[in-house]
Amino acid sequence: MQEIRFHGRGGQGAVTSAEVIAEAAIELGLWAQSMPSFGPERRGAPVLAYLRVSKEPIRIRAEVAKPDIVVVLDDSLIFTIDVASGLKADGLLVINSTQSEDIIRKETGFGGKIARIEALKIAMECLGVPITNTTMIGALIKASGIIPLEAAQKQLSHRFNPKLAEKNATALKKAFESTTIYAPKKISAAGKKAAAKKATWRDILPGALVENPGGSKANLTGDWRSQMPVYDKEKCSKCGLCYVFCPDAAITIRDDKYVDFNYDYCKGCGICAMECPADAIAMEAGKKKK
Numbered sequence: 001m002q003e004i005r006f007h008g009r010g011g012q013g014a015v016t017s018a019e020v021i022a023e024a025a026i027e028l029g030l031w032a033q034s035m036p037s038f039g040p041e042r043r044g045a046p047v048l049a050y051l052r053v054s055k056e057p058i059r060i061r062a063e064v065a066k067p068d069i070v071v072v073l074d075d076s077l078i079f080t081i082d083v084a085s086g087l088k089a090d091g092l093l094v095i096n097s098t099q100s101e102d103i104i105r106k107e108t109g110f111g112g113k114i115a116r117i118e119a120l121k122i123a124m125e126c127l128g129v130p131i132t133n134t135t136m137i138g139a140l141i142k143a144s145g146i147i148p149l150e151a152a153q154k155q156l157s158h159r160f161n162p163k164l165a166e167k168n169a170t171a172l173k174k175a176f177e178s179t180t181i182y183a184p185k186k187i188s189a190a191g192k193k194a195a196a197k198k199a200t201w202r203d204i205l206p207g208a209l210v211e212n213p214g215g216s217k218a219n220l221t222g223d224w225r226s227q228m229p230v231y232d233k234e235k236c237s238k239c240g241l242c243y244v245f246c247p248d249a250a251i252t253i254r255d256d257k258y259v260d261f262n263y264d265y266c267k268g269c270g271i272c273a274m275e276c277p278a279d280a281i282a283m284e285a286g287k288k289k290k
């Protein structure tokens with residue numbers, strides 16, 4: 001049995017990734033189960049999904065504590081959570097990242113096989129949105145061969161309308177072809193210990209990360225962002241609608257009635273851009289202000 005744990009953020013599609021592979025595996029005559037695991041978080045908050053695929057019936061119904069494979073859909077998580085917690089030494093880490101192998105190993109303390117993919121770039125190119133689930137499936141299949149690529153592509157046609165299925169199938173194939181595999185490398189005991197000091201995936205369960213008094217001030221939820229609003233003051237009509245609709249109070253109105261964005265807390269939901277009647281806000285990929 002292959003046990004897989006997905007780490008993502010709300011809205012990136014970690015749960016869908018697990019479901020697509022489980023459904024494809026079942027169609028292939030295998031046994032599979034997938035489970036989401038999250039609290040009351042909104043878009044951008046850390047979420048988990050579990051997947052098991054086996055040639056034999058699966059009796060266990062619990063969370064995956066000692067995965068063979070960990071899939072990370074957003075590499076900002078490796079700086080705050082011990083995503084490699086419980087990952088078998090001869091296991092596999094599949095990660096959406098622009099970071100170097102050295103940084104990934106340093107932050108995760110993982111010495112096993114790593115598959116790295118710039119999934120966000122591919123998702124934006126192929127789908128136009130920062131949803132990296134299908135791209136990550138392509139990388140996972142390339143690195144693990146858990147199911148054939150065609151089986152995943154077939155599932156996409158069941159799940160999405162023909163146009164969207166085609167776009168996702170393109171993203172899947174592109175990711176499959178672009179994934180870089182790094183062979184295992186020895187990590188010192190000190191390196192493993194440093195990485196293991198972070199919060200574990202269990203610490204984010206069962207509720208949200210921000211739960212103690214003062215927590216919203218201490219946790220800069222701007223880290224959760226995978227795209228960011230870019231403001232064009234020249235187009236702004238000062239209507240204030242973005243301020244009204246921002247669910248995170250990350251927009252303030254200046255004395256001159258133009259607006260400011262607080263990137264420490266903006267989670268990149270895109271609602272301000274959708275509501276702006278003057279097209280003065282555009283969502284761009286990335287976490288940081290350029």
Ligand code: SF4
Nearest residue numbers: 246266267269270272
């Ligand atoms: S994208 Fe816009 S609406 Fe969403 S949190 Fe950021 S500023 Fe607020």
Ligand code: SF4
Nearest residue numbers: 236237239240242276
């Ligand atoms: S919604 Fe658009 S036009 Fe209105 S204040 Fe915000 S940026 Fe300006």
